Amino acid sequence: MSNALLGRLRADLGADAVVTDPDVMASYARDQMPLAPAGRPLAVVLPDDVEGVRAAVRACAEATVPIVPRGAGSGLSGAANAVDGCVVLVMTKLDRIVEIDPADRLAVVQPGVVNQALRDAVAKHGLFYPPDPSSYDWCTVGGNLATNAGGLCCVKYGVTADFVLGLEVVLADGSVLRTGRRTVKGVAGYDLTRLFVGSEGTLGVITEATLALRPLPQAPATLVAAFPSAVSAGTAVSRIVRDGLVPSLMEVMDATTIRAVQDYLHTDLGTGSDSGTLLLCQSDTGGAQAIAELEAVERICADAGAEMTYQTGDPAEGDLLMKARRVAHSALESTGSCMTDDVCVPRTRIADLITGCERIADDTGLTVAVVGHAGDGNMHPTVVYDATADGEFDRARRAFDAILDLGLSLGGTITGEHGVGKFKQDWLAREIGPVGLDVHRRLKRALDPDNLFNPGSMFSM
Template identity: 55%
Template sequence: MRELIERLHEGLPAEAVLTDRDVTASYAHDMASFSEAGTPAVVVLPRTVEQVQHVMRTATALRVPVVPQGARTGLSGAANASDGCIVLSLVKMDRILEIDPVDRVAVVEPGVVNAVLSRAVAEQGLYYPPDPSSWEQCTIGGNIGTGAGGLCCVKYGVTAEYVLGLEVVLADGRLLTTGRRTAKGVAGYDLTRLFVGAEGTLGIVVRAVLALRPAPPRQLVLAAEFPSAAAACAAVCEIMARGHAPSLLELMDTTTIRAVNDLAHMGLPETTEALLLAAFDTPDPAADLAAVGELCTAAGATQVVPAEDAAESELLLQARRLALVALERVGTATMIDDVCVPRTKLAPMIEGVAAIAQKYELAIGLCAHAGDGNTHPIVCFDGADADESARARESFDEIMALGLALGGTITGEHGVGLLKKDWLARELGPVGVELQRGVRQVFDPLGLLNPGKLF
């Protein structure tokens, strides 16, 4: 321990090396439940690429594991510390280095907060689409590590589609540059995509070149109430089959609606079984909403209410963004699933979750990026009740099994971390696991980077 601290101080300022036990304990875990966390030996907060390289060279020399972290808003335990590790927090590397309106790229450090970047590029008439629900806190580095999504994915796609190039510090301290900043580029293997979603197991992202889009018009939102999840999902399928391109298509069930109302007193309709939010940022969003409203009515919606202006639209979106926070108040603990299924299987997925909630006698609120088929069943329970906690864990696993049975995946945007690594092996199969382990071995032969995660 003494040698580790001394060597770290050789390349880092004193304030960047934290050893106080109470302070380091606060960096031990992210927001995931049921994911063990160890005790870090030290927390480091570098501000430069060279300082990150020094940390990794020191870790390699002394064979000390390193756990990279962003804002720790993750929901799978990917940022959890392991015993005796160096926690490498990148939140101090928070500079936007460049915004280029001609090439439509931004160059940023990993600690830049998603919302800060979004607002900065908006000032230049540009748009960075990925918008996780935690966008006011989460960092670009964390978004890259988990392959984050958000509300706008149905039209604009996920983080991986906006990462053009990276600078990455490897386990031994070498600096690797991947990708490009040009509109096209197919030189060699696509190592950039390999790092997106790798959860810090292959290297430390220290700089990213991100693609930007022209800023779209302000979106308008429509809210449609449905008597059943099946009717709402039928509307979703019809909207997509007819060629519409909503900027978001979100669903909340009754449990979620009531929780949001209890938290924020928003007056959402609690008698409906499913509330569908659709938005368009097209030149004539009112016309698009009218067309979608007709499809919703034909699918069985009992009420369709288009927002009259941007302010009313933002209020509806705020209700959706509050879903997780609101459901966290239903019990003393939550487990958040992240199962993505084909859109055509969305209805049986939601109905299956309701049956699982009834089977285990638990409150399971469900919100979804319905346009993507990406569901977030949130199991609410009393963490101090051993029996209820056990039932919560069983229901969580049964939900993932249901998703795989429907042709889906165990994670659409939250990542694997610790929480789902057993399920990753089931999804990939033995050949897939063998090859992915081999890739990891190439980049990190000593197994120092985020040990215990993914596999």
């Protein structure tokens, strides 16, 4: 059966589109979460148009072979990881920006378009595509859609789903579904667009998206504030939110992250305390309005006990300050193996999460660093461990699970933007409960009755 399927795929898509070399396939077998399980695919298939996708899906359906859709592989949940005997359907060759419509402020793109390439293209028309995951310079729009990715600008602009007007999706039988519209408003029928965004490739393969755009913002002004503790930083965040201030970016780094970043960049971030916490804010409203917004934020930070505040309207200087946040994960990776979590809690509970992670670090004898999006409560606690030391992986996994438990106990969720993937299925069941899980399974059976699309991701059937 496998030889027959491979022959059909080569006949339908061309021999160059079907890869079976074991070493090459291994490079497509997993995403950036190395701890999630990954199987050995039967083949890696790289279609270059929607008809190629349809042909691959139909062939796999008739052979009852699982399909795992994949973008650039920048994910952090194992959602794009292969299962044994599957076809990994790589969408990176569908990389055309089909249309940019400045008048209606929208773009039509294929899933293989790199996030930054889209942002750069629409900027030439004075427009802005806000979702900006940390891997924006190499992650693809299709992967962003599949996981409903967020990023640093979510506090003001929202996540990927907030910018999706419509989709083109290849379903399990090879038919093509078109959802949504090009209009600003539209409530005809079920919101199928939202159903597919964040579905991690379990319901269909996205082959095109119509995306809403915003006017290009002004160059941002930047504020950095150093606090003696997570509690005082959390107080500032709560007051900023309560007062209705909406900076375009508001990020937090705990003391462990600060130390790693300072060592990595060979610089002093000026926190002035071993238990210090850093808050980084930007405003992209431009001119006097941006300065006034950050001055209001600065006053709140000072009232909450900030030991240092610094504000700049120089974009280059702002980029240097933001570099400390953007290299945080690399800085932590330079100190050991990393297990990055993705809990989101109410913004009033950020300090509780950070102090709770400190307790988990003490209990497990491991390093736990917290960095994240203070503006929306989406935190990324990272467990740092020695993968070569006996027992440390198990302790790291216990710490990881303890963080998820802590997040839920604070009224939060097990994932804010990375997705469930093949690493958090048990925790999804705990969060949404048996009725919620049953509804998920009913939807899956309705759209993918043979469970061929990304089986084992998010939940088991």
